[in-house]
Amino acid sequence: MHRFLISLTAAFAAALLAPTAGHTAAPNIVLIVADDLGWNDVGYHGGRVRTPRIDQLAFEGVELDRFYVCPVCSPTRSGLMTGRYPNRFGLHNDVIPPWRDFGLATDEQCLPQLLAAAGYDRRACIGKWHLGHSRRSYHPLSRGFTDFYGHLNGAIDYFTHLREGELDWHRGFDACRDEGYSTTLLADEAVRFIEASSSEKPYFVYLPFNAPHSPLQAEEDQLARFGFDPGKPRFGRNNNREGFGEQGRGNTKRQTYRAMVAALDESIGRVLDAVEATGDADNTLVWFLSDNGGTPQHGGNNKPLRGAKGSVWEGGVRVPSVIRWPAAIEGGRQFESLAAYVDVLPTLLAATGGGPTPKNEIDGANLLPMLADQAPAGQRSLYLGRRAVVTREWKLKGDELFHVSVDPNETADVAADHPEVVKELREDLARYEALTSDMQNLPYGAGHEGFVAPKNWNIERE
Known part of the structure; x- marks a missing residue:
């Protein structure tokens, strides 16, 4: 079976940074990332949570039905910034906790630098x-933003x-004391940035919301929409292990x-309205995705x-994703x-009309020729x-094999029935895992004991 692996095929290599036919002007780019949004937490997947503005984006754009990410967020975010698998720089297995002196390797070339x-x-x-x-x-300002x-x-x-216990809200390198609900504040800032952008040159907005990641907190008016009763107990009031107030x-985790x-x-809708205005x-390319699957114990x-x-089951790594670019992609x-x-x-570099060639080998593919039905x-x-490794038909997870094209819910291990597929996917997996860096992020809890956060999360070291 011929398969797209670490090195691009000749056809893919030629198309990697090729612009979309029939389009010349580089688009504005708005890349929106939700945090821990579950597969069934968008309306267009039939979920009970109504998401009319995300649904509108899906109806107007292209729904990427088989879109995969990492099981947790820092690895996914590093891959977004580099186009490379995060095991190449030691970030595939865990997030970067507050007590860790670690970050995306500084010799990695990031998307905003290329843009x-x-x-x-x-x-x-x-x-x-x-x-x-x-x-x-x-810091983002050192990575091209x-x-x-x-x-x-x-x-x-x-x-x-x-x-x-310390303020982690910043404008540039400096602590910022803006008051308000973080989801709203981030949308406010994105709207301001878009409104202030010149029509003469394209802009790039990377908008990674922290919602709906824990801690579970919502504003009172939103809680009221989902039946919140202030006369009843709030969830977890006697079990505040996370250290948040x-x-x-709300009354329940799911309600919150x-x-x-x-x-x-609603915040995403405000950003889309600003783009429209x-x-x-x-000629604005909007891409929406979640960084990993939802967390049921936190409402997802x-x-x-x-x-x-946290898992490589489909619910951990297959997420909602939509791309909309009316000037170049039929929605x-x-x-x-x-x-x-x-x-x-x-894909974004190709949308610019070719873009610069990244200095490091890219693991991803330019999707535009496929999305535009040109390839x-x-x-x-x-x-x-x-x-774990996945193809359109199969998924190898450890020693288990799932025929995900017909069994997307991974109900039956069919490894014994398809030894030739297991063999090929193990070979793929070995090639990917050979990319692993000697530099590795430590497990989440390592180094936590005795840690004291810096005042206002100010960064002193270069």
């Missing part, structure tokens, strides 16, 4: 970074913006989560897919071929980490 060379003068990171906070060399507003760590308090908790997703959806929505829902965040369709987080960088999707495999 700068393609003529994008304004490049904003607005939201959750989570790719290194201990050194200035890891011209603007940064948001937080460096994950799992901040939505209202106080604290992590480990009661502000924003649904309110958080509703706020996220510029008059250049047709991945049904009918098996598994959740209102579903793309059923494999796509992944590592495809974002080469067949071809065969490929994707590395999911944790001894």
Whole structure:
């Protein structure tokens, strides 16, 4: 079986950074990332959570039905920025916790650096970074962004913006004391950035929301929409192990989560409205995705897919994703071929009209020829980490094999029936895992004991 592996085939290599036929002007780019949004937590998947603005994006754009990410967020975010599998730089297995002196390797070339060379003068990171906070060399402003507003760590308090007892909310390198609900503040900033952008040159907005990741906190008006009764107890009031206060908790976790997703959806709608108001929505490429699957113990829902965040079952790594670019891609369709987080960088560079050639080998593919029906999707495999690899038909997870094209919920291990497929996928897996770096992020809890967060999460080291 011929398969897309580490090196691109000649056809893919020729198309990797090729512009889409019939389109010349580089688009504005808005890359929106939700945090821990489950497969069944968008309306267009039939979920009980209503997401009208995300649904609108799906109806107007192309739904990427087989879009894969990593099981947890820092690895996915690093792949978005580099187009490369994060085991190449030691980031595939875990996130970067507050007490860790580690970040995305500084010799990795990031998407905004490449877009700068393609003529994008304004490049904003607005939201959750989570790719290194201990050194200035890891900071978004050191990785090609011209603007940064948001937080460096994950799992901040939505209202106080604290992590480990210190303020983690920044404008540029400086602490920022803006008050408000973080989802709303991030949308406010994105709208301002879009409204201030010139029509003469394209802009890039990377908008990684921290919603609906825990801690579960929502504003009172959103909670009220989902039946919140202030006369009844709030969930977890006697079990505050996460160290966050009661502000924003509803009566149940699921109620609070649904309110958080509703706020996220409305914020995304405001950003889409700002794009529309510029008059250049047709030539604005909007890409929406979740960084990993949902967490049921924190309200997320991945049904009918098996598994959740932290696993390489489909529910942990197959996520909602939509791309909309009216000037170049016909919308209102579903793309059923494999796509992944590592495809974002080469696809966006191709959209610029060719873009600069990355200095490092890219693991992702330019999806534009396939999305524009100018090229067949071809065969490929994707590395999911944790001894797992997936193709359009099959998924190898450890020693188990699933025929995911006909059994997407992974109900039956068919390894014994298809030894030749197991053999081929093991060979693929071995090639991917041979890319692993000697430098590795440590397990999450390592180094936590005795850690004291720096004041306002100020970065002193270069």
